[in-house]
């Protein structure tokens with residue numbers, strides 16, 4: 001069960017209050033989108049869920065268990081960034097497999113003996129390659145595994161970033177404006193792909209965008225944020241038909 005529960009999450013940077021006590025319960029397998037104007041705290045909130053940032057107050061629980069003491073790789077989440085965050089000197093294969101390689105390295109550091117067992121190491125590398133191949137197949141990247149990011153199109157790079165998130169089979173995907181670097185046509189195409197991926201994986205998706213069309217077409221529910229708090233939370237049709245305030249109506253584009 002990968003529910004995500006946020007209770008009274010507050011965060012300031014210096015004297016600037018960025019999140020003012022956010023409560024949000026996300027269901028297992030839900031596609032929840034955070035929307036809102038630039039600077040309203042969307043990235044900060046999702047980074048707190050990922051463990052990349054720590055809240056000043058409040059708590060995060062994943063699958064019913066508090067995760068505030070867990071480091072990012074210990075949480076059952078994977079994050080996809082707008083900038084792709086791929087390593088330019090590494091192949092697609094190595095980029096996708098990186099989380100697995102990293103967790104192996106951590107194991108090797110804990111168990112120095114294992115470092116000596118190169119046969120063992122080769123076998124683990126083969127497992128990793130098999131996992132990477134499986135993910136690459138799902139994302140139609142099979143034929144690109146030996147390329148470097150510079151040799152890929154924007155859409156392919158975004159798929160590699162998705163692959164890197166998928167390879168650990170996380171229960172929660174956190175996506176921070178993953179499509180915003182793509183051109184309009186590709187963005188529309190990737191919208192459909194993401195929605196299909198969500199259905200196929202059955203994982204919980206928390207998706208950040210400032211694009212209301214993305215929010216309205218892909219999500220089970222939308223949380224509209226402004227200035228560090230949630231103005232309205234509901235199904236896309238609810239926000240559209242019954243906006244709780246003028247701000248929501250304007251952002252969503254409801255008829256006046």
Ligand code: ADP
Nearest residue numbers: 013014018036037038039040041042043044045
């Ligand atoms: P959004 O993703 O909705 O555009 P962010 O969460 O990135 O908003 O940022 C919210 C506010 O917090 C902004 O005013 C931003 O400048 C500020 N902020 C974000 N990260 C930091 C940081 N590491 N240090 C200082 N201020 C930050």
Ligand code: MG
Nearest residue numbers: 042043044176
């Ligand atoms: Mg942001």
